[in-house]
Amino acid sequence: MISRRNFCKKAMLFIGGVAVPVAGLEIFNPQRLLAEKQDPAKVRWVFLVDTRKCVGCGFCVRACKLENEIPYDANVSRTWVERYVVTRDGKVHTDSPKAARDGFTTKAIDQAGKGMLEIRDEDITKAFFVPKLCNQCENPPCVQVCPVGATYQTPDGVVLVDRTWCIGCGYCVMGCPYGVRFFHPVYKAAEKCNFCYHRISKGMKSACVEACPFGARTIGNIKDPEDPVTRIIMTERVAVLKEEYGTKPQVFYLGMSKEVK
Amino acid sequence: MSHVWRPLFVALAVVATILCMRLVLVPDDFGIHEQGYMYGWHRKGNETDWKNIKVKYRTTAYCINCHKDKYLDIKDSPHAAIMCENCHGPALGHPQDPRTLEINRSRQLCVRCHFKLPYPNSARGGIKGINPATHHPEAECVLCHYPHNPLRAAVRKEAKR
Numbered sequence: 432m433i434s435r436r437n438f439c440k441k442a443m444l445f446i447g448g449v450a451v452p453v454a455g456l457e458i459f460n461p462q463r464l465l466a467e468k469q470d471p472a473k474v475r476w477v478f479l480v481d482t483r484k485c486v487g488c489g490f491c492v493r494a495c496k497l498e499n500e501i502p503y504d505a506n507v508s509r510t511w512v513e514r515y516v517v518t519r520d521g522k523v524h525t526d527s528p529k530a531a532r533d534g535f536t537t538k539a540i541d542q543a544g545k546g547m548l549e550i551r552d553e554d555i556t557k558a559f560f561v562p563k564l565c566n567q568c569e570n571p572p573c574v575q576v577c578p579v580g581a582t583y584q585t586p587d588g589v590v591l592v593d594r595t596w597c598i599g600c601g602y603c604v605m606g607c608p609y610g611v612r613f614f615h616p617v618y619k620a621a622e623k624c625n626f627c628y629h630r631i632s633k634g635m636k637s638a639c640v641e642a643c644p645f646g647a648r649t650i651g652n653i654k655d656p657e658d659p660v661t662r663i664i665m666t667e668r669v670a671v672l673k674e675e676y677g678t679k680p681q682v683f684y685l686g687m688s689k690e691v692k
Numbered sequence: 693m694s695h696v697w698r699p700l701f702v703a704l705a706v707v708a709t710i711l712c713m714r715l716v717l718v719p720d721d722f723g724i725h726e727q728g729y730m731y732g733w734h735r736k737g738n739e740t741d742w743k744n745i746k747v748k749y750r751t752t753a754y755c756i757n758c759h760k761d762k763y764l765d766i767k768d769s770p771h772a773a774i775m776c777e778n779c780h781g782p783a784l785g786h787p788q789d790p791r792t793l794e795i796n797r798s799r800q801l802c803v804r805c806h807f808k809l810p811y812p813n814s815a816r817g818g819i820k821g822i823n824p825a826t827h828h829p830e831a832e833c834v835l836c837h838y839p840h841n842p843l844r845a846a847v848r849k850e851a852k853r
Binding site: 432483485487534571574642 | 694727730731732733734738739742743748771773775777778781782800804805807809810811813815816819
């Protein structure tokens with residue numbers, strides 16, 4: 432007659448003994464290792480933003496909202512443009528009213544709850560616009576924290592959200608260091624920029640790139656050395672946002688300023 | 693049968709139920725795919741779902757097919773880089789459903805770029821701009837300026853429409 436204590440002991444030994452070889456099979460799958468080493472993907476989408484060219488017209492935000500069916504008047508957006516105004520006293524004033532959907536048509540800085548701030552022209556030392564969007568990180572924290580496999584990375588490097596699998600837990604919203612994620616008010620699922628995956632996979636450019644009259648936004652394939660975007664990234668001095676997080680963002684910025692966070 | 697074995701059967705039944713439910717609930721294409729466990733855990737079919745979304749902005753290359761005259765107007769003007777759909781809305785459904793396309797004559801559209809902002813080290817500072825409070829505040833810009841080529845005088849007939 433087996434005792435309860437003995438039964439528990441043997442059961443644990445058995446499960447442990449079985450688990451070791453099963454885990455071994457999984458870790459040393461040679462095909463998987465080979466695939467990871469060779470990196471067969473021919474395409475890796477990257478974005479290049481030239482902040483020196485951006486004038487804050489907001490056509491990109493408008494195009495993005497209409498193309499990707501983000502409710503137009505809801506205060507959510509896949510992409511937005513930030514205005515930075517540095518004054519003589521060293522202060523940095525930033526705003527992005529309605530994600531800059533209608534452009535920047537006033538000198539006053541929108542301080543959200545605290546009203547509008549008028550800055551005198553002679554007090555401005557520098558001012559510029561910075562378009563922002565999902566960085567499509569090589570090490571996306573939002574994907575790591577998704578408990579159900581709703582957010583994932585495609586072989587061409589774009590991070591997508593499966594709306595039917597998203598349970599709305601919001602871990603990805605919290606996990607993204609760039610704050611690009613939000614909840615889609617209609618689909619009730621986590622939402623973010625996906626480089627207009629339906630356009631780039633058809634050989635088109637993303638809607639914001641097409642809408643930008645100043646060429647501040649460009650999209651390219653970094654695996655193709657002949658791509659004009661790749662050439663600029665390889666030959667000019669580009670910066671990424673929050674490099675210290677180790678997320679390896681794939682949105683590169685030209686003419687970046689130290690005030691931008 | 694000893695009562696000692698009973699919990700084991702219960703545990704096995706639970707495991708079996710979970711496995712059966714998993715078989716039904718989890719789609720076949722759910723897996724780790726090319727990107728591995730860390731980033732690739734997903735339903736493969738969703739990639740196709742995203743690719744199948746309809747393109748709404750057809751770009752200027754699509755508009756040229758029928759509106760060559762307008763394209764030629766804008767081609768050599770300072771507005772050449774602005775795609776048609778920035779002012780006319782996405783061309784999805786056009787020309788089958790003509791009402792989907794808009795003709796935006798609002799001042800708000802023009803002041804996106806042409807409200808003067810005193811930012812000398814930004815490209816915005818270099819754009820020809822006005823102060824909307826003092827520059828004919830009541831009028832639509834298109835009354836005086838021909839948007840397809842702002843260098844040319846406005847065509848009155850077009851403006852009155």
